[in-house]
Amino acid sequence: MRLSRKVRLLCAALVPMFGLAACSGGANGGGDAGGGDEQVKITVWSWDGTVEKAVPGFQAANPNIKVEVVNAGSSQDEYKALDNAIQAGSGVPDLVMFEYFAVPYFAIPGKLADLGEFGADKLKDDYVPAAWGDVTVNGKVYALPSDYGPSAMFYNAATLKKAGVDKPPATWDEYYEAAKKVHALGGDHYIAQDTGDIFFLLSLIWQAGGRPFKVDGNKVHIDFTDEGTTKAVAFWQKMLDEGLVNTKVTGWSDDWNRTLNDGSLATQTMGGWLTSTLPERAPKAAGDFRVALMPQWEQGDKVGAENGGSSFGIPAAAPHKEAAFKFLEYFTHGAGLQTRVDAGAFVPNKSVLDSEAFRNKAVDYFGGQKVGAVLAEASEIVGSGWQYPPFFEWARSIYGDIASPYYTSGKVSLAQILEQWKQRCIQYGNEQGFQVD
């Protein structure tokens, strides 16, 4: 009796080991270099669920290429896994998902293949200009945009109405007035939350015309004192100083979900991709939310910004680059694109954004609003010329270290935080071999 239990335990312990071995063997399988008539298997790392939906159609059209889509974690987790795989020299995937700001991080040290070799340059005209700029580093294309985050304002119309705000704020001045009215509803009601969200702050700066990062080859110039940056930072400082922003609830946390559900957060100025997660996170607020363009700095302006968005690139060490590019083109530009759009992807392709089907689709969750038309417009007005430094992945990870004391104690100011952040970036960037000032 006792023995048999031990044996069973042993089996239970061993089975996962063999299972894992089998899996990893499978992922590395199909050893031949891509192309030709031979059967090729490519591995795709993606946390975008819509990519998988494009696989059956692609495999039907390309019977000699087998696609395996793996979720190797989101964002930072995936980049770490990719860095590990590249360093280990094995298990490198053929196609990898990157947020836009991470493209230079991998492209500059030569970890990504130049997609120009496969003819990616010819696809340029299908993308909104800012998205194409995001995947171009020093004049070369290293990834193809797969989803887009034009900044837009998601607002809870019911909460705003309760507060006496009948139409969504069109300028930041109106936004400020609305914030006071919303907060007057009660202590827990705020127009927005911020616990040190660098992407939000940068999108404000972006829209205001600030361009704090200037990248030219290996030279990076950082300046948080240009006119646009100063204007945006001063505005948000005023919002924080007057207690109009919830600084207790952090984005993507459980608390955040709850405040979105109960309507105590009136707006979210975020990337257009929020359309796909908001219904999951705030099911109880169904019908209350609407989408509008970002409030403008001047009445009558139409300028937007980006907040997030991703692309796919091919690691330089990938075993099947050609097959990988075939699939990449298929789901970001070719026949697979529509499949992904139907599954909820928000893409920066003009062919999609300009189509009637996309612009005229009423979305129930947003009270039947034609969300596509708003987001298409938001995509087209994104201010151009924004650059991220190649070490932004690291920079954003330490931003919280610097900003966090401010959000809890209220000492110093956003401008001082940005200045400290800049100093850390300069130090790190120079250590990393760039010329940063």
Place this chain on the structure above:
Amino acid sequence: MDLARRSDVTPPATSSPDAARDPAPARKRRRSRAGLAFIAPFGALFALVFIVPILYAAFLSLFQERLLGGTTFVGFANYGKLFRDPQFWDGVGRVFRFTLVQVPIMLLFAMALALALDSRRVHGIRFFRATIFLPYAVPAIVSTLMWGFLLGVKYGLFGSLNHALGTDLDPFAPGNTLISIGLMVTWAFTGFNMLIFYSALKAVPRELYEAAAIDGANEFQIIRAIKLPALRGSLVVTIIFSIIGTFQMFNEPQILPTMVANSGVTTYYTPNLYAYNLAFTGSQQGYAAALALVMAAITIAVAYAVQIRGLRNASDQ
């Protein structure tokens, strides 16, 4: 303990200067070679999983990786930089302070529980033993999430408590976060340490208690004269385990920031977390390797000091 000491002082036979003139040197050499064959599997595995990774880390620590320019040999520059790095020492200071406060509290707790279970006056010993041990089996990730919800002030249990009492306490305010983490760690590891103490108490011969009873000793005298001395050896072990454990603190500060805003957890909150972020976000594997080795050396030094002190006290008896 006696046994160990005796084997320590036995001089190794082969080191005798007379070894060459030994009447049966050939046989002895053959025997030692046979011995080598027996320890070879152990030796190979030991080298593979302990020696090689440490040497590799030491090797890595001599290089600097850069996004531009690749990897260059920098000698001991990483170590020099580390000793001047305030963020590293901030983390080291934090785990030291944490250890000084949390470990004694946890071990006192564990000891009290073990003594209570061993007093034979508690019903349902098996049940309590299992229940108190249970948190140890809960993965740290899960327990951190759980405590994050319990202590959260917005919608958590603590929030309701604040609401009911009209207080404004926040367990995850930057100054309180370390205390909250201490609570999580204590909750998780008290049962484990209790079990070590309890098994040490179980090993005490029952005749001693009978003798004490005949002498008219009460329960507290028994604890002082018999049980506490019996716990000394295991106390050293638990202290060492706990020091190593807290010096390697990682899961809690890694997960908390995703749950709670601005809890004061930085990317260099503990040395382990700092090493992780350096290696994987900052692409500074060499620097991270240097940090890991220095931290290992500090941990070993502290644990060794505790062991020497603990054993000297034990042998004073």
